[in-house]
Structures are given as C-alpha cells and as structure tokens.
Amino acid sequence: EVQLVESGGGSVQPGGSLRLSCVASGFTFDDYAMHWVRQVPGKGLEWVSGISWIGDRRGYADSVRGRFTISRDNDKNSLYLQMNSLRVEDTAFYYCTKEGYSASPSAPPDFWGQGTRVTVSS
Amino acid sequence: QSVLTQPPSASGTPGQRVTISCSGSSSNIGSNYVYWYQQVPGTAPKLLIYRSNQRPSGVPDRFSASKSGTSASLAISGLRSEDEADYYCAAWDDSLSVAFGGGTKLTVL
Numbered sequence: 342e343v344q345l346v347e348s349g350g351g352s353v354q355p356g357g358s359l360r361l362s363c364v365a366s367g368f369t370f371d372d373y374a375m376h377w378v379r380q381v382p383g384k385g386l387e388w389v390s391g392i393s394w395i396g397d398r399r400g401y402a403d404s405v406r407g408r409f410t411i412s413r414d415n416d417k418n419s420l421y422l423q424m425n426s427l428r429v430e431d432t433a434f435y436y437c438t439k440e441g442y443s444a445s446p447s448a449p450p451d452f453w454g455q456g457t458r459v460t461v462s463s
Numbered sequence: 464q465s466v467l468t469q470p471p472s473a474s475g476t477p478g479q480r481v482t483i484s485c486s487g488s489s490s491n492i493g494s495n496y497v498y499w500y501q502q503v504p505g506t507a508p509k510l511l512i513y514r515s516n517q518r519p520s521g522v523p524d525r526f527s528a529s530k531s532g533t534s535a536s537l538a539i540s541g542l543r544s545e546d547e548a549d550y551y552c553a554a555w556d557d558s559l560s561v562a563f564g565g566g567t568k569l570t571v572l
Contacts, residue, residue: 376561385465386500386508386551388561400559441513449498449553449561451519453507 345454363437391446485552
C-alpha cells in the first residue's frame with residue numbers, strides 16, 4: 342500500500358523558515374518524480390515544486406522560486422521542502438505527492454499524502 | 464487565478480448524469496494528458512482519472528472522462544450522495560509545471 346506521510350508543518354512568523362518532510366513507503370521511491378502541492382483552506386490546489394528521481398531536475402512555481410528548495414534522499418525514501426522567507430500568503434496545507442509514471446517531472450500526481458498545515462502569521 | 468478553468472459549482476439529483484468541464488490551452492491540455500481528482504472536504508485529493516480517460520482500479524465506471532483539443536470533461540452517471548465533493552482537473556504544462564483547475568463543487572440535491 343502506497344503511503345506518503347508529511348511532517349514539519351506548524352506556525353511561523355513572516356520571514357521565518359520551515360522544513361517539510363515526507364516519508365514514502367509501499368513503492369520504489371527512486372523510480373518516481375515527486376511533487377509538493379499546496380492548498381489554502383477552502384481554496385483550490387496550487388503546484389509548488391517537483392523533482393526528478395535523482396534530483397537533477399527541479400521545478401518551482403513562480404510564487405515560491407528563490408525562497409523554497411525541494412530535495413530528496415532516496416536512501417531514506419524521503420522528500421523535503423525547505424521554505425525560507427515565508428509570507429502570509431504561503432499559509433496552506435502542503436501535500437507530498439507522487440507522480441504516476443515518470444522518473445522526471447512530466448505529469449500530475451497519482452497519489453497524495455494527507456498533508457501538513459503551515460501557518461504564517463505575526 | 465487558476466491556469467485551467469472549471470465552473471465553480473455543479474449539481475444534480477440522485478441517478479442523474481452530470482458533467483464538469485475543464486478548459487486550458489495548447490501548452491497544457493492541448494498537448495498533455497488530463498487528470499481528475501475528487502476531494503471530500505477535510506481529506507486529501509484522490510485520483511479519479513489519469514491519462515485523460517483511464518480509471519485507476521477501485522474507481523467506479525460511473526466516472527468517465529474525455530478530452531478534445533484544449534478542453535476536457537468529467538462525467539458522473541448514476542449520481543449518488545457520496546459523490547458530493549470538490550472535483551479538480553489537472554494537466555502537465557509545457558512550462559514545466561502542473562496546471563490545476565480552480566475546482567468544481569458538486570452538490571447532490
């Protein structure tokens with residue numbers, strides 16, 4: 342059974358940092374690209390970032406480029422999102438997601454974790 | 464402002480057939496597969512359709528989808544109360560990102 346378990350969310354002041362983690366199980370982690378997707382409560386889905394199986398290809402939404410960094414550790418079956426210079430508008434649920442068929446980011450996810458909540462407020 | 468355009472709401476009575484549209488452009492729907500997700504409030508999105516018209520195992524055949532040009536649609540036949548949820552379309556965009564629709568809230572009357 343595929344499982345994605347996020348952690349690291351919480352409350353932080355504007356300008357602060359958080360590091361989200363996601364531990365994967367139930368599939369061969371280094372066979373697939375992975376993505377982070379966020380959702381403001383009550384609003385729609387927004388793609389944040391994606392990474393290839395080996396980490397050599399990374400993409401970011403314009404809204405987070407230069408502030409967020411995606412990475413992965415295939416030995417630990419883990420995906421990360423380092424979030425710096427956080428803004429109020431980054432407040433959202435952050436979902437760790439798995440791409441369905443490719444080792445490089447090239448398609449929407451086929452499986453989602455339960456999400457971790459990030460609140461940026463003074 | 465979402466990259467893909469969906470109607471904000473849809474509704475139907477039990478047993479009816481409802482469709483939800485999703486409009487994009489040549490850089491996303493026009494050149495890539497469309498995915499559809501169902502999200503019950505308070506839970507994570509769940510994949511309903513992949514590669515424009517394929518259902519994962521476990522998804523009832525009441526759910527079907529199609530794509531034409533830069534638009535796609537999701538159809539739900541034999542509507543049930545448990546289908547009440549938010550539905551999102553998505554597609555890879557050639558700008559190297561995932562494009563999502565704004566979501567459609569389906570109400571079963």
